[in-house]
Amino acid sequence: MTSLPEDPPPLFGEDDRDTAVQRVQEAYAEGRISHEEMDEHLHQVLTAKTHSELVPVLASLPQENAGTTSTIAAAGGRIKRRGEWRVPRTLKVESAFGRVHLDLSRAVIEHPVVDIELQLGTGRARITVPRDAIVDVEGLHTGWKDTLYKTRGRSRPGGPRIRISGTMGFGRLKIRHVRR
Template sequence: MMTERTGPVPRASERDRDQVLVRLHTAYAEGLLDDRELDERIDLVLAAGTPAELGRLAAELPAREEPAARPEAAAPGTSGRFQMAYKSRLRRVGRWRLPARYTAVLYKGGCELDLREAELSAHVTTVRVVSYKSDVRIIVPPGVRVEAGGMGVSTEVRGAPSPSAPVVHVQGIAYKGPIEVIDHLRLP
């Protein structure tokens, strides 16, 4: 895309879109947008061609400060820290590396995060989930301590882990669909 006076116009990247989508879903979860507004803006984000177009879609929403990134580099093989499903499913099973902070955003889909064979890259792992009309299931291995909170988050984990056990902290916001944290003993 070119303009006569300024030359090339930068294109919106997938990362740019993801950041705006997270902002919109957070605003929805906080009651700043209704169902219709969220649906309309998601369609516009997916069609946006430039960062300026994306910026207009969330301009009036409060900006959120993200904590400063740690100076350490991600370890080789670390999976992404952010995943999103738009009218589809996310599924992570088998051997994979879970970063210390992981975020999943779901819109009219579903998610299964099976942590039984996952390598936890930190003693305390934070899993953040924003879910709209989606079913989310997080399966934890034996011996981990689960701390969960938010809106629409339920847990059913048996056993008493040791005080030094790794911690999986689940923070969730769910609307019209559950976020369930279960252990391997509760599987059907």
């Protein structure tokens, strides 16, 4: 009786590795791991060849604080946040019919990365971000109109990273950096 050779462990792509590196860096930036732990985790991620070598590294990262997600929801009407307000790590905005205006220009942003998840039916959304913010709209899906956003030519280091994701049905999202 001959035994069949075992299948080699599945390899993973550079996108998986990049995602793992980003998770380790975010854990460090949010103060959940020390500098030494970050170095150790990054070394393990960068030298891993299979998923089975990568999974324990990511599983050992401390979980985010549960209190860092907030949801703003309205069936119709306006959702508006402006002035000095505290921005959570993850902000979910849900509106079936209406306008959304989030002004982060004077907001208190304590996290290096802020995720804004939009679930909008119809209506427009406008987001004003700090001058030095880096905006990522890769995770946003629009149904009818495109997103209006021009990336800034040069951003000063140290600004927050604003990641916008979710879905918009029949509205338009306009993102702008504050001028002052």
